[in-house]
Amino acid sequence: MVGKIVEVEAYRGSDDPASHAFRGLTPRNAPMFGEPGRAYVYFTYGNHYCLNITTRESGIPGAVLIRAIEPIEGISAMVRLRPKVPKLALTNGPGKLTKALRIDKSLNEIDMTKHGPLYVTKAEAGDFEVGRSTRIGIAAGKDRLWRFYVFGNPYVSQRQTAEGLQRPRLGRKEPERVI
DNA sequence: TCGAAGATTCTA
DNA sequence: AGAATCTTCGAA
Structure with missing residues (x-):
């Protein structure tokens, strides 16, 4: 299965009250303090896994x-994992895409920079614009515009009207693919 | 050990 | 708008 990442949010450490790492290292958030380029998968609300990619050097939390x-590819397999869900709603949310790609805790801490069961790689993409807004589903840290998405892409989760929405800016970066 | 909250989703 | 559902963490 292959997909193009179209929406992300950034989380940091003691300077970010919305982050799991805000209060320091715990067993759950340990990957955020580890090597960059690894998966940080956590379980939440009794139902859902969420996938992060760690971003900062060892010892400095970030994801x-x-x-x-x-x-992009393997859509029928995704539908099998999320039966009776229309294509547009298959992967347009953090808990939805992990289900559609069969991502769970067994992939926690996997190296996502190398070819393997779950990894990211650069791919061709035309020009696109990046929208930004406040992060979704958080109680604190609402002042930061740390949610980024491909402007106008129909697979972005349905909450583009979150407060703090800004018109597209930032540049043309190649999006990446998840497998 | 216990209670509350949670980087969500689905249904009514 | 509200329930579902259970892990995680901090406080007691």
């Missing part, structure tokens, strides 16, 4: 939550 992807 990017993958909130939505655009399905």
Whole structure:
């Protein structure tokens, strides 16, 4: 299965009250303090896994939550994992995409920079614009515009009207693929 | 050991 | 708008 990442949120450490790492190292958030480029998978609300990719050097907490992807290959397999769900809703949320890609805690801490069961890689992509807004589903840290998404992409999660929404800016970066 | 909250989703 | 559902963490 292959998808293009179209929506992410950034989380940091003691300077970010919305982050799992805000109060320091715990067993759950340990990957955020570890090597960059690893998966940080956590379970929440009794039902859902969420996938992050760690971003900062060892000892400094940081991760990017993958909130939505655009399905590219293996769509029938994704539908099998999320039966009776229309294509547009297959992977447009952090808990939805982990289910559609069968991502769970067994992939926690996996190296996502190398070819393996779950990894990211650069791919061709035309020009696109990046929208940004406040992060979704958080109680603190609402002042930061740390949610980023491909502007106008229909596979972005349905809450683009979150407060703090800004019109597209930032540049043309190649999006990446998840497998 | 216990209670409350949670980087969500689905249904009514 | 509210329930579901259970892990995690901090406080007691």
